[in-house]
Amino acid sequence: MTDLRYVEDVAPGAGRRRPRADFRSDAPRLCLNGRWRFRLSPTAAGTGPGFAAPDLDDTDWATIRVPAHWVLEGYDQPLYTNTAFPFPLDPPRLPRENPTGDYRLRFDRPDGWPPGHAVLRFQGVDSCGQVWLNGVELGHSKGSRLPFEFDVTDHLRPTGNVLAVRVHRWSSGSYLEDQDMWWLPGIFRDVELIARPVGSIDDFFVHAGYRHLDRTGTLRVDADVTGMVEIPELGLRVPTGVDVALAGIEPWSAESPRLYRGTLRAGDERIELAVGFRTVSVEGGRLLVNGAPVLFRGVNRHEHDPDRGRCLDVETMRRDVVLMKQHHINAVRTSHYPPHPEFLRLCDEYGLWVVDECDIETHGFIYAGWQGNPPADPAWRAALHDRVERMVERDKNHPSVVVWSLGNESDSGAAFGEIERWIRERDPSRPIHYERDRSYRHSDFHSLMYPSLAELELIGRREEPAPEGVEPGSADDVRRRGLPFLLCEYAHAMGNGPGSLVDYQRILEGYERFCGGFVWEWIDHGLRGRTADGVGYFRHGGDIDHQPNGGRYCLDGLLFADRTPSPGLREYAKAIEPVDIAVDAEAGWLTLRNRYDVSDLAHLRLSWTVEDDGVPVAAGEFDPPAVPARSSARVPLPEAARGTAARAGERWLTVRAVLGAATNWASAGHEVAWGQGRLAESVPPAGPSDVGLAGPPVVPPAGPPDVGLAGPPAVPPVRPPDVGLAAEGALARPPTRSGPAIVGDRLVLGPAEFDPGSGRLVRFGGLEVDGPELDVWRAPTENDHGQGALNDLVAGWRAVGLDRMLHRVDEVRTEAGDRLVVRVRSGPAAQTLALRAVLRWALCADASLALTVRVEPEGIWADTPIGGHRITLPRLGLRMALPGGFGAARWFGRGPGETYVDSRTAARVGRFSSSVDALQTPYPFPQENGNHVETRWLELSGQGLPVLRVVGEPWFSFTVRRWTSEALDQARHPYELRDSGRVWLNLDHAQQGLGSASCGPALPERYRVPIQPYEFGLRLSISG
Incomplete structure (x- = not known):
């Protein structure tokens, strides 16, 4: 019987070669990827003790591709947890149910294989692999996202080699790999046979520094x-071990x-070198590279593909890197394990700062009060050390790697x-990061996850309170305040969001202490699935019948799982x-403010466009001055761009900065920045002044000014009380005919027909409509739900019944002979709280309908917090049902993408058009989406239908969709949303922002x- 004690032994492995650098050379190598024989068994015993025998008849075994995860190849199922272990917390023991995959491959050694050593390399096996070659047991290894090698020189045959690998889903190593991700077992990275010719170099370390004062590179x-x-x-041309300047x-x-590309020669082998000269240091409480401060504009990146899991090919990695560069991301934290080595080569080539993080996370021990946590248990020291050593040795020659991270969310320990x-002895050239030990004794950075904006301001001023367990004024406290601050996770990108990205960036750029931050995270971890009738969707943890699971928490990326950029990525890029x-x-x-850390602006060109109400009237180009990094310059506006009056409406100047020449990540003309400013208006904003406002504005000024925007605020001013509205103001133009009249069973006001009993608009210029009615509900976003009970606004909304408002019409009457007045009370069952609304309709000279809405709260609105927060409204506006034939939208305002009060900076002011269906963002878990703030006017059209036009006084927000907010709220997957046969139009005065409370403040x-x-x-008006 095979001895299986190694599976639970805390030892990191046995029989392996020492860790070394990953490199390319001209020495022969044989890729062993491809189709392997495979059989899955329910326990660690696998198929039994004889499975590695070379003469075993495996012709009736299935085949599986390598690299791959067997749970994505039709065997067993993937499991997702966020913090909890999916097996009993009893280290290092494991349950008997331990699915085990037995792999077998037959191969021949290539002709011309040179004398010397032969090395068998596995780049990644999850979670533990025991290896045999030609019946000889080579050893085993743990540490799923790290390479391991065996010397197979004495066991390799010219032909008929049989490689056998037994892979266990769970092992003692699993206790060190409790990252927020899918548990995906298998041989998921490359397998290679590598020749090490006689006299060749087995390992090397490139020390390439840069002295910025005299522009001298140093190399050994x-x-x-x-x-x-x-x-x-x-x-x-210099020997190894020699220092050169x-x-x-x-x-x-x-x-x-x-x-600088070159070679390292020894014996008959040439090793490729790609040398990047740079020096990383922490000086005066700041992170410097080549003597200059740097600011990480980063993302946390898990390796993920919706079909292959963590098994990524080079082209997919390249696609990620190109997308990052195109969206201005300059840094990656490899959460929470070293990536495939090819990813780091791409970072070297394309240019990304890398925080290389070790494959260590013991988060699930939080459920045991951290008792038995491996970093605090001497029995695990060798396993932890092994993982760090394998990371550092493999990745030490990459110039992109500028920080080593010891791991993630593993508490503390000796x-x-x-x-x-x-690490400091092996590689003193890079600083070290670790966030979770609040003493920060083992980190060159103060670091936190998800601080609030107020907390971040204090940190920037080095005035933050001492962490729990650290004595104020102690040596640890004083040292921490002197460290640069690295925001290792913030802006949780789960669902619709994150919000406040501009607010965070303003603070990060406002204090010298900050060296930047990393948004959580790069990509949704959705796995491709299909319904019984073949409809595709992306599965999350809650779609798997297993407990515990982390539910939708794996859907938290700036990219959707198919690598489509989300609105959140566009907002972050801006x-x-x-x-x-x-x-x-x-x-x-x-004013041009250069936010690069190193580059001036000489590589850019500037183009400008002047638009009147979104219609271009002039355009041109000019070259920017070579503004140095982190500097600003003022440039006169081009004479042709200046103007004192708009031909119609608002005149806006848009200035774009584009690449002057192609790069390896974008073509010439690629936009890297833009800014806008309003030059003039042909008429003052419509509507009376805001004198006499009843209460403060719906949303105070939205924090700091928008980057690059000189436009008006995000939410229009609250209109004044309706006293005197019948006498003056834009909504009180003289009517062209007499007031409302009863015609049959309808109350008619110009082109509009109302139901006399409910006051609802039922027909408008031949268009069948229904509404509008007061609407305060939105399908909650992931961030509205908060994190568990923390910051759960939805709990409060549902507790008071905002999702089930009932409407009562108290009065429908004419006023002043030319107006229709509808008084409505909207409130939920079992509550006294309500909103009283007065809707006043007036017919304008141009046959449009002017509508003013006055809303007053009444009853007992909770003064005490529910779910930790006082009750506020999800939205405030009107909802109308329109014919389902409406299929297109055109508007003037912010666009083209969806916008919210705290996520609108990526949207220009202009004239845009879209299909109704394209106005919805297909979040993998349905939720509020598709809003557009600061809309001046909107037109909806459809074949055979008149055009419906809505004009703001001065602005409004709109969403248009084919299902109600209630249907959106009830759906759990996009395929559950069905066309209702109508188009539902929301016209909002205000809607709550997004935030990132699903894992954040x-x-x-x-x-x-x-x-x-x-x-x-x-x-409102009708035409056509």
């Missing part, structure tokens, strides 16, 4: 045997990823001190774009809709 390549370093471009070097950075000291372009029309200046008060009086106005 250490190797286990003497070799020759050659870099033809530098005229360099090279004048006039171009340093490597994420903005200018300069690589082991972290030991591995920190080992928040971090490398040039801030601000238009000061009154002064006649354009509460939504700031300024982005909520308080319970108070409101008044707003619209005009």
